[in-house]
């Protein structure tokens with residue numbers, strides 16, 4: 001681990017007068033709309049002035065595209081600056097003409113930290129995007145650009161400028177292979193808000209989620225579609241992801257909660273016989289430990305013969321569910337695949353599965369039921385006691401007999 005030596009002259013610091021909170025001038029910070037309703041929602045209702053937001057994501061996921069569109073919209077009402085260290089002004093211009101509406105965005109191709117800070121202090125734009133924080137370089141710090149020391153130094157200097165000069169700043173950060181921003185999550189505690197941009201670069205849909213937010217709820221999620229004209233928000237992802245083909249084996253719909261937002265989502269599963277001593281449990285978009293637990297509960301408490309089978313689970317649209325309320329949907333998809341029996345038509349299931357095979361109520365069940373109703377799902381399968389659920393079950397065994405197609409008439 002590299003170390004920075006704090007540059008503080010000790011001893012001669014004067015004491016400062018204190019304030020009561022009541023004396024603090026609190027201009028109820030007017031949030032800055034970014035022009036992308038979905039981005040605003042993830043930020044908790046717009047960008048807070050003078051805040052520092054870290055946007056992380058894998059290469060090519062669309063970070064630069066998203067933030068340039070936002071700058072374009074912001075530039076209609078206040079000054080918007082793009083500091084690009086990664087692409088030349090010409091490259092940015094090409095993207096801007098594809099997106100449109102970016103004529104008023106100011107641009108600076110610069111990687112020297114001192115120059116960037118000095119420019120921000122002098123120009124004081126309302127919003128600034130730094131693409132990316134890893135390209136910023138300070139000669140005062142000995143190590144190479146992109147190193148932990150450099151990145152940390154850059155972020156803390158930018159933070160100071162953002163707060164003192166009132167510049168709301170987006171920092172673009174590359175995500176390393178293990179999924180953390182700029183090495184050992186060095187920036188996450190420093191910034192006000194951490195947004196993760198996820199999704200397959202070969203897939204049209206991208207998912208933006210807040211993993212930290214000082215001014216709003218975390219785990220808020222937004223879906224965007226990458227088009228030739230940039231990223232377009234998908235306001236109703238449930239309608240897009242929450243559908244199965246009637247009669248399809250191995251597919252189930254669950255209603256999961258992402259932040260404050262219920263989301264209907266299709267889960268698919270394949271169960272195939274295997275000779276492997278350690279059968280595979282492969283999940284895309286589900287937590288592997290949770291998946292192993294669900295498979296074990298299905299084997300032990302619902303009598304499914306999964307001990308000699310590979311189990312694959314896939315969540316639609318590249319969404320990642322890490323919330324126990326989705327357990328029942330995952331279990332239903334696996335059971336459908338294992339028994340070769342479709343899930344009842346127009347059914348959505350949610351609820352947490354306990355190790356004993358008993359179902360536990362999911363949090364905010366009313367909102368989930370409401371979302372199902374909105375999307376025209378007629379049968380909601382949920383743990384006993386869930387208000388509004390048409391099918392209620394105490395145990396996983398009972399849930400499977402209600403949820404699988406046998407008695408759908």
Ligand SMILES: Nc1ncnc2c1ncn2[C@@H]1O[C@H](COP(=O)(O)OP(=O)(O)OP(=O)(O)O)[C@@H](O)[C@H]1O
Pocket residue numbers: 057058059060061062063064065066086098201226227228229
């Ligand atoms: N003409 C186009 N039509 C549709 N999609 C495009 C077009 N041009 C680029 N894209 C999409 O934009 C993506 C690149 O977006 P962008 O450069 O914003 O990503 P990034 O996250 O900033 O990447 P990096 O980490 O390399 O800077 C490509 O993967 C591609 O999917």
Ligand SMILES: [Mg+2]
Pocket residue numbers: 063064065086131
């Ligand atoms: Mg980029």
